[in-house]
Amino acid sequence: xxxxxxxxxxxxxxxxxxxxxxxxxxxxxxxxxxxxxxxxxxxxxxxxxxxxxxxxxxxxxxxxxxxxxxxxxxxxxxxxxxxxxxxxxxxxxxxxxxxxxxxxxxxxxxxxxxxxxxxxxxxxxxxxxxxxxxxxxxxxxxxxxxxxxxxxxxxxxxxxxxxxxxxxxxxxxxxxxxxxxxxxxxxxxxxxxxxxxxxxxxxxxxxxxxxxxxxxxxxxxxxxxxxxxxxxxxxxxxxxxxxxxxxxxxxxxxxxxxxxxxxxxxxxxxxxxxxxxxxxxxxxxxxxxxxxxxxxxxxxxxxxxxxxxxxxxxxxxxxxxxxxxxxxxxxxxxxxxxxxxxxxxxxxxxxxxxxxxxxxxxxxxxxxxxxxxxxxxxxxxxxxxxxxxxxxxxxxxxxxxxxxxxxxxxxxxxxxxxxxxxxxxxxxxxxxxxxxxxxxxxxxxxxxxxxxxxxxxxxxxxxxxxxxxxxxxxxxxxxxxxxxxxxxxxxxxxxxxxxxxxxxxxx
Amino acid sequence: xxxxxxxxxxxxxxxxxxxxxxxxxxxxxxxxxxxxxxxxxxxxxxxxxxxxxxxxxxxxxxxxxxxxxxxxxxxxxxxxxxxxxxxxxxxxxxxxxxxx
Numbered sequence: 001x002x003x004x005x006x007x008x009x010x011x012x013x014x015x016x017x018x019x020x021x022x023x024x025x026x027x028x029x030x031x032x033x034x035x036x037x038x039x040x041x042x043x044x045x046x047x048x049x050x051x052x053x054x055x056x057x058x059x060x061x062x063x064x065x066x067x068x069x070x071x072x073x074x075x076x077x078x079x080x081x082x083x084x085x086x087x088x089x090x091x092x093x094x095x096x097x098x099x100x101x102x103x104x105x106x107x108x109x110x111x112x113x114x115x116x117x118x119x120x121x122x123x124x125x126x127x128x129x130x131x132x133x134x135x136x137x138x139x140x141x142x143x144x145x146x147x148x149x150x151x152x153x154x155x156x157x158x159x160x161x162x163x164x165x166x167x168x169x170x171x172x173x174x175x176x177x178x179x180x181x182x183x184x185x186x187x188x189x190x191x192x193x194x195x196x197x198x199x200x201x202x203x204x205x206x207x208x209x210x211x212x213x214x215x216x217x218x219x220x221x222x223x224x225x226x227x228x229x230x231x232x233x234x235x236x237x238x239x240x241x242x243x244x245x246x247x248x249x250x251x252x253x254x255x256x257x258x259x260x261x262x263x264x265x266x267x268x269x270x271x272x273x274x275x276x277x278x279x280x281x282x283x284x285x286x287x288x289x290x291x292x293x294x295x296x297x298x299x300x301x302x303x304x305x306x307x308x309x310x311x312x313x314x315x316x317x318x319x320x321x322x323x324x325x326x327x328x329x330x331x332x333x334x335x336x337x338x339x340x341x342x343x344x345x346x347x348x349x350x351x352x353x354x355x356x357x358x359x360x361x362x363x364x365x366x367x368x369x370x371x372x373x374x375x376x377x378x379x380x381x382x383x384x385x386x387x388x389x390x391x392x393x394x395x396x397x398x399x400x401x402x403x404x405x406x407x408x409x410x411x412x413x414x415x416x417x418x419x420x421x422x423x424x425x426x427x428x429x430x431x432x433x434x435x436x437x438x439x440x441x442x443x444x445x446x447x448x449x450x451x452x453x454x455x456x457x458x459x460x461x462x463x464x465x466x467x468x469x470x471x472x473x474x475x476x477x478x479x480x481x482x483x484x485x486x487x488x489x490x491x492x493x494x495x496x497x498x499x500x501x502x503x504x505x506x507x
Numbered sequence: 508x509x510x511x512x513x514x515x516x517x518x519x520x521x522x523x524x525x526x527x528x529x530x531x532x533x534x535x536x537x538x539x540x541x542x543x544x545x546x547x548x549x550x551x552x553x554x555x556x557x558x559x560x561x562x563x564x565x566x567x568x569x570x571x572x573x574x575x576x577x578x579x580x581x582x583x584x585x586x587x588x589x590x591x592x593x594x595x596x597x598x599x600x601x602x603x604x605x606x607x
Binding site: 145184188232 | 529549578583
C-alpha cells in the first residue's frame with residue numbers, strides 16, 4: 001500500500017462511509033426508520049479504528065512516516081488522537097441510534113455529518129502543515145455548526161447554531177491571521193519549517209503576535225476563557241448527543257493542534273506563550289467553576305464545567321516538554337471518556353424532547369433509572385477527580401507536571417478550583433438520589449428501557465473512565481511513547497523539503 | 508513600488524474594522540459581512556507576505572481561504588434563514604432565549 005494511501009486511510013474510510021450514508025438516505029422510504037444508516041456509520045467508524053490500529057502496527061515496524069509532500073505525518077501522537085476521536089464518535093453514534101427513533105425525516109444527515117466532522121478532526125491531528133490544519137478545522141467546524149441546530153423547528157436550536165457559527169468563524173479569522181503572521185515571520189506555513197525559520201527570523205515580535213493570534217483562535221475552539229462566551233448557550237440549545245460529541249472530540253483535535261504548534265512549531269518562543277497559556281488556564285478555571293456554581297440547567301452546568309476542564313488541561317502545558325505532552329494527552333483521554341459518558345447518560349435520561357432540563361428536574365431519577373443514575377454519578381465523581389477514576393489521574397499528571405517545572409502557584413490554584421468544583425457536581429449527584437418533590441420530575445420520565453447499543457456505549461465510557469483511574473499505567477505508557485515522537489518534527493523534516501512549490505521567483 | 512508595510516498596515520486596519528463591526532453591529536447579516544472582511548484582511552496579508560518571501564505558497568493559501576469562506580457562507584446563510592423562520596427577526600439582541 002502506498003504511503004499516501006496508508007497515511008489517510010482512516011479519514012478515507014470515514015469520508016466514503018459518510019458519502020454512502022448520504023447517497024443511501026433517499027433510497028429509504030420516507031417515514032421509515034433511519035437506523036440502518038446509523039449502523040452503516042458505526043461500521044465505518046469501526047473500520048476506521050481498525051485502519052488506525054494498522055497504522056500503529058506499521059509505525060511500530062518502520063517508524064514515523066510522512067505523506068503528501070510532508071504535509072501529513074503519522075506518528076504515535078496522531079495515532080493516539082485518531083483512536084480517541086474515533087472511539088468518541090463510535091460511542092456517540094451507538095448511544096444516538098434510538099435518539100432519532102421518533103419520526104424525524106433528516107436523521108440520515110446526522111450520521112453523515114458526524115462522520116464528516118470526525119474526518120476533519122482526524123485531519124487536524126495528523127497534519128503538520130497549517131494549511132491542512134485549517135482545512136481540517138473547517139471541515140469539523142462546519143459539520144458541527146449544522147449539527148448544533150439539528151432540531152431545526154425549535155427556536156433554541158437555530159439560536160444555538162447561529163451563535164456557534166458566528167463565534168466559530170470569528171475565531172477562524174484569528175487563527176488564519178495568526179498563520180499569516182507566522183508565514184510573514186518565518187516564510188513557511190509548515191510546522192517543522194516554522195521552527196527552523198524562527199531561529200533566523202528578522203521579526204521575532206511578529207512571531208510572538210502570530211502565536212498569540214493562533215492561541216486566541218484555538219482558545220475559542222477549546223472554549224478557554226475569556227473566549228468561552230458561546231459555550232453555555234450552544235450546549236443548552238444543541239441536541240444532547242451532539243453536545244457529547246462537540247464537547248470532547250473537536251476539543252481534543254484543537255488541543256492536538258495546539259500541542260503540535262506550540263511544542264514543535266514554536267519551542268523558541270516558549271517563554272512568551274507559556275505566560276499566555278497560564279493566563280488562559282487561570283481565567284478558564286476561575287470563570288468555569290464560578291459560572292457553574294450559578295447554573296440551574298444541567299447542560300449549562302456541564303458547559304461551564306467543560307470550560308473549567310479546558311483550564312486544567314492548559315495547566316498541563318506548563319510542564320517540561322515530555323511531561324507536558326503526556327500529561328495533556330492523558331487528561332484529554334480522561335476528559336473525553338468521562339464527559340462523553342456523562343452527556344450520553346443525560347441523553348438517555350431526558351430523551352429527544354429534553355423535558356428534563358434543570359437540576360430540580362433530575363431529582364429522584366435514581367428511583368426510575370437506577371443504572372443510568374449510577375453511571376451519571378460515577379462520571380460526576382470522575383469530573384470532580386475522585387481517586388479510582390480517570391479524572392483523578394488526569395488532574396494528578398497535569399498538576400504534578402506543572403509543579404515539576406516550578407509552576408507551584410498555578411498547580412495550587414488549580415487544586416483549589418477543583419475543591420470549588422465539588423460543590424456543583426455534588427449538588428447534581430445529590431439531586432439524583434433525593435426523594436422527588438411532588439409529581440414534578442421523576443413522574444415525567446418516560447418508562448423507556450435502555451436499548452442495547454446505548455447500554456453498550458455508556459457502559460464502555462464508564463469502563464474507560466474506570467480503566468484510566470485504576471490502571472493508568474497502560475495508557476500512560478502509550479502517551480509517554482507518543483510524547484517524544486512529536487519532538488523531532490523540525491529535526492527530521494528538512495526545511496527545504498517541506499514546501500516543494502516554494503521556490504519560484506517573483507516577476 | 509508600494510512598500511510591503513503599507514499592505515500589512517492596511518490589512519491590519521481592515522482586520523480591526525472587522526472586529527469592531529463584529530462587536531458593534533446588531534444585524535446578523537452585517538456581522539457575517541464583518542467576518543468576511545476579516546478573512547479578506549487575512550488574504551491581503553498572505554498575498555503581501557507571499558510577495559515579500561517570493562513564495563507562491565502564501566498565494567495558494569489564499570485560494571483555500573476563499574473556497575472555505577464560500578462553503579462557510581453557504582452554511583451560515585442557511586442557518587440565518589432557519590433563524591429568521593423561527594424568529595422573524597435578524598437582530599442579535601432579540602436572539603436571547605437562553606439565559607441563566
